[in-house]
Amino acid sequence: MNSIAAVATVTRWTGEAMQNRLRRRYRSERLFKLLGLLAVGVSLAFLAFLLVTMIWRGAGGLTLDFLKASDSTDPAMAGVWGALKGSFLTIIVTMVLAFPVGVLSAIYLEEFASRNRWTDLIEVSINNLAAVPSIIFGLLGLAVFLNFMHLPRSAALVGGLTLALMTMPVIVIAGRNAITSVPPSIREAALGVGASKMQVVFHHVLPLALPGILTGTIIGMARALGETAPLLMIGMRAFVATPPGGISDPATVLPVQIFLWSDEVDRGFVEKTSAAIIVLLLFMLLMNGLAIYLRNRFERRW
Amino acid sequence: MDMKEKMPITPVTPVPTPSAAIAAEAHEEGPSTVQAHQPEPSKLRSGSAAPAIEVSQEASAGPQVDTGRDPKMSANDVSVFYGEKQALKDVSIRIYDDLVTAFIGPSGCGKSTFLRCLNRMNDTIPSARVSGRIELDGQDITSPAMDVVQLRARVGMVFQKPNPFPKSIYENVAYGPRIHGLSSSKSELEGIVEKSLKRAGLWEEVKDRLHESGTALSGGQQQRLCIARAIAVDPEVILMDEPCSALDPIATAKIEELIHELRGRYAIAIVTHNMQQAARVSQRTAFFHLGELVEYGKTSELFTIPRQQRTQDYITGRYG
Numbered sequence: 001m002n003s004i005a006a007v008a009t010v011t012r013w014t015g016e017a018m019q020n021r022l023r024r025r026y027r028s029e030r031l032f033k034l035l036g037l038l039a040v041g042v043s044l045a046f047l048a049f050l051l052v053t054m055i056w057r058g059a060g061g062l063t064l065d066f067l068k069a070s071d072s073t074d075p076a077m078a079g080v081w082g083a084l085k086g087s088f089l090t091i092i093v094t095m096v097l098a099f100p101v102g103v104l105s106a107i108y109l110e111e112f113a114s115r116n117r118w119t120d121l122i123e124v125s126i127n128n129l130a131a132v133p134s135i136i137f138g139l140l141g142l143a144v145f146l147n148f149m150h151l152p153r154s155a156a157l158v159g160g161l162t163l164a165l166m167t168m169p170v171i172v173i174a175g176r177n178a179i180t181s182v183p184p185s186i187r188e189a190a191l192g193v194g195a196s197k198m199q200v201v202f203h204h205v206l207p208l209a210l211p212g213i214l215t216g217t218i219i220g221m222a223r224a225l226g227e228t229a230p231l232l233m234i235g236m237r238a239f240v241a242t243p244p245g246g247i248s249d250p251a252t253v254l255p256v257q258i259f260l261w262s263d264e265v266d267r268g269f270v271e272k273t274s275a276a277i278i279v280l281l282l283f284m285l286l287m288n289g290l291a292i293y294l295r296n297r298f299e300r301r302w
Numbered sequence: 303m304d305m306k307e308k309m310p311i312t313p314v315t316p317v318p319t320p321s322a323a324i325a326a327e328a329h330e331e332g333p334s335t336v337q338a339h340q341p342e343p344s345k346l347r348s349g350s351a352a353p354a355i356e357v358s359q360e361a362s363a364g365p366q367v368d369t370g371r372d373p374k375m376s377a378n379d380v381s382v383f384y385g386e387k388q389a390l391k392d393v394s395i396r397i398y399d400d401l402v403t404a405f406i407g408p409s410g411c412g413k414s415t416f417l418r419c420l421n422r423m424n425d426t427i428p429s430a431r432v433s434g435r436i437e438l439d440g441q442d443i444t445s446p447a448m449d450v451v452q453l454r455a456r457v458g459m460v461f462q463k464p465n466p467f468p469k470s471i472y473e474n475v476a477y478g479p480r481i482h483g484l485s486s487s488k489s490e491l492e493g494i495v496e497k498s499l500k501r502a503g504l505w506e507e508v509k510d511r512l513h514e515s516g517t518a519l520s521g522g523q524q525q526r527l528c529i530a531r532a533i534a535v536d537p538e539v540i541l542m543d544e545p546c547s548a549l550d551p552i553a554t555a556k557i558e559e560l561i562h563e564l565r566g567r568y569a570i571a572i573v574t575h576n577m578q579q580a581a582r583v584s585q586r587t588a589f590f591h592l593g594e595l596v597e598y599g600k601t602s603e604l605f606t607i608p609r610q611q612r613t614q615d616y617i618t619g620r621y622g
Contacts (some may be wrong), residue, residue: 185465186467188459190467193455193531194454194481195477
């Protein structure tokens, strides 16, 4: 290389144009970081606002009596136990129905069904189903479970069934994603030593996909737990003064209870509403914590 | 834990083509490699005397190799289609006990596709369609009556990328025997695991950590674990699909050494795009090009006096 070329190379990297370029690059990088931070900040700020307001307003109402009592027309007597128990029963029904059915559907569609027009159609339908507004599921529950099958009105059973319909597509989609992300080399390895299709799925694919499936299930369950609209449609907005003894007793759930109390004229219910929100958030936190714990356990199994 | 390969660097014959072929021939005729690794007598297959017989046949066989000997596997006019595209055209090959058969050829020539026909691994690809007849001990394996699970237990496979299960080393090897019910007790299963790991030359390195994850091993160790997993179900044929392409030269040397040792027990078919490797480990070589089987013969002859111009061009590096 001759000296002129060498000088040209040096000026190429130290010249004015290049310096401007570099400066522009660093500037855009700083700007992006700032925007990202801002985005995180905004969402955190709203969350913090919610938490602070709720705790400020509701912490006083969060007594043992509040946790033990059921709904009442008198704000001083009203408690959250009935709704908590209703939520618990409903979510159990939802999980017992939606989890196995969703996971089995995901396994079947991903591993056993042949790819053709019908499975394409099913895939599109499931994706659409996951996006259907929950009130529609409420109407469906009302039509099928109450008017057609004559199941008990405003019971945790019907609430759970309706929410299971809503949650199932979410679990199927998450399950399919988790199953596809299991590397094909693992399937080949198992097939190569003479494992049958069933053995490949249940010995290898499913254990590896389980953390992903559980994550999807958690998200679906959390959504179901906070759902109000479909439960209003099947009559769970009734005033229930005794906590449900089983899944076929009249019940209400936490979000519906919050909705009902927030509508009360009596000023005493403001504190109750906030306290109930705190309980709901804690309940969700507990569930998510349990789910994350389970997920980690399964991830470490080998 | 020690992630490195704990092994002495053994010089393997990394020689250029002609002398490598001669070396391979020497391996083939001298039964030294078979005896070096003492197999227990009960495990020896009926064809244990085969190398000696084979030598006498080869002397007179001429270009028509291995006539008058029953092949372990034979393929007749096998064609494979992926959708509309034909990946393999009328391939006929025989694979024998006690011999390593190498499939060579440029990328996309169909050699892996053909290998995957031999244990019906192509069944897993929905668009693949296989025609022709493939036999294992005279039994047609392409017929729907063939139990594919049993076939894959009899025809084991080692893949390009080491793919141990994300389970312990022990579980990796024990999996096959367990699903096929090959052991009646825990101690018997432990015996199978130990024997398989010993045969794969991995026992000394892992015997103290059998319950650690198989994925924590080095690449070469993982591949030997996969070989141990394949031989744990006591297959008759082992298919290897470029088993060394993801490994460094030292690990490659170990695998090649292992192939020499396994040769006396199993019919081995190996796909490789490394011609030196084919010359080093195999006794028969098949050259594939554009989905056709161009030439098949003794490794020593194919690499020194190829009969086809295309083979000549490929092995001298004119394309591929």
